[in-house]
Amino acid sequence: MxxxxxxxxxxxxxxxxxxxxxxxxxxxxxxxxxxxxxxxxxxxxxxxxxxxxxxxxxxxxxxxxxxxxxxxxxxxxxxxxxxxxxxxxxxxxxxxxxxxxxxxxxxxxxxxxxxxxxxxxxxDMDYLIHNMFSWFDVSENELKERQKIETPIETLSWKYYQYVKENPVQHWGIxxxxxxxxxxxxxxxxxxxxxxxxxxxxxxxxxxxxxxxxxxxxxxxxxxxxxxxx
Structure with a gap:
């Protein structure tokens, strides 16, 4: 090719x-x-x-x-x-x-x-992040305090989490x-x-x-x- x-x-x-x-x-x-x-x-x-x-x-x-x-x-x-x-x-x-x-x-x-x-x-990234909270025993308050937390599959980020909550997918016309x-x-x-x-x-x-x-x-x-x- x-x-x-x-x-x-x-x-x-x-x-x-x-x-x-x-x-x-x-x-x-x-x-x-x-x-x-x-x-x-x-x-x-x-x-x-x-x-x-x-x-x-x-x-x-x-x-x-x-x-x-x-x-x-x-x-x-x-x-x-x-x-x-x-x-x-x-x-x-x-x-x-x-x-x-x-x-x-x-x-x-x-x-x-x-x-x-x-x-x-x-x-739905919010759903996935909340699952990661549960899988790795991380609370929302803990993430807010530490800003970033390493996990075995991904780094949890407070800034990213805030973006996700404030920007849900509301339009997709394709x-x-x-x-x-x-x-x-x-x-x-x-x-x-x-x-x-x-x-x-x-x-x-x-x-x-x-x-x-x-x-x-x-x-x-x-x-x-x-x-x-x-």
């Missing part, structure tokens, strides 16, 4: 596939990178789309850089990518995973995007398809169903899949979903 390595405002980026007027912005999740988009880009190219992927802060080529992967930096990067894509393609689509979906909900809520595909999206695993512990099925009903999304549920969709059978499940939704 054709791939073009570029920098967009110092963000390492790959443009995949043969030239087209249509492109998918691929936003990876936690512990991902721009190269993982190859799997999606192969399918997209067969359907007539290019794909653009990039490393989120502290991921991929930016892993050792002194920049946090938080909501503000995530939105900044997505906006930089958007400006580049808008200048070079006529029709823009979105594919986002996990935390990448959460960043997209904030950065792209008012953008002219033709269609969106979300895999294991974080739709035609969207969601793939969710019923064994996903990061978001409840009630949250995903509520979001899907509120914003008229197509919801697909894999009964045996976890948040990561990493089992042997998950590859075909995700492939079939992409093929049918793209």
């Amino acid at each position: 054709e791939r073009n390595l570029i920098l967009i405002d110092s963000i390492p980026t790959v443009v995949w596939g043969k030239e087209s007027e249509k492109i998918y912005i691929y936003v990876h999740g936690k512990n991902g990178n721009k190269e993982e988009a190859l799997f999606f880009a192969n399918i997209a190219e067969r359907k007539g789309y290019q794909t653009i992927s990039f490393d989120l802060p502290s991921h991929g080529e930016r892993k050792n850089k002194d920049i946090e992967c938080n909501i503000w930096n995530g939105i900044h990067d997505l906006e930089c990518i958007w400006k580049y894509v808008q200048r070079n393609w006529d029709k823009i689509y979105l594919y986002a995973c996990s935390i990448g979906a959460y960043f997209s909900l904030h950065a792209y809520k008012s953008r002219n995007i033709e269609k969106c595909l979300f895999l294991s999206p974080i739709l 035609p969207t398809a969601i793939m969710y695993g019923s064994k996903d512990i990061l978001q409840s099925i009630e949250i995903v169903r509520h979001f899907s009903m509120k914003f008229n999304c197509q919801l697909y549920i894999s009964k045996e899949s976890e948040h990561s969709f990493m089992s042997d059978s998950d590859r075909k499940i995700v492939t079939d979903w992409i093929e049918g939704s793209i």
Whole structure:
């Protein structure tokens, strides 16, 4: 597959596939990178789309850089990518995973995007943070006092928590398809169903899949979903 390595405002980026007027912005999740988009880009190219992927802060080529992967930096990067894509393609689509979906909900809520595909999206960060409070025996008052608390999976931040509470997702007008695993512990099925009903999304549920969709059978499940939704 054709791939073009570029920098967009110092963000390492790959443009995949043969030239087209249509492109998918691929936003990876936690512990991902721009190269993982190859799997999606192969399918997209067969359907007539290019794909653009990039490393989120502290991921991929930016892993050792002194920049946090938080909501503000995530939105900044997505906006930089958007400006580049808008200048070079006529029709823009979105594919986002996990935390990448959460960043997209904030950065792209008012953008002219033709269609969106979300895999294991974080739709309600407040729910996840409160789960982390419970999992790691952290109180809201303790976080407020200490400002940041390290946990085995993520750093809890009071500033981030305040942003989440003050900025719930209230608007999403992009035609969207969601793939969710019923064994996903990061978001409840009630949250995903509520979001899907509120914003008229197509919801697909894999009964045996976890948040990561990493089992042997998950590859075909995700492939079939992409093929049918793209």
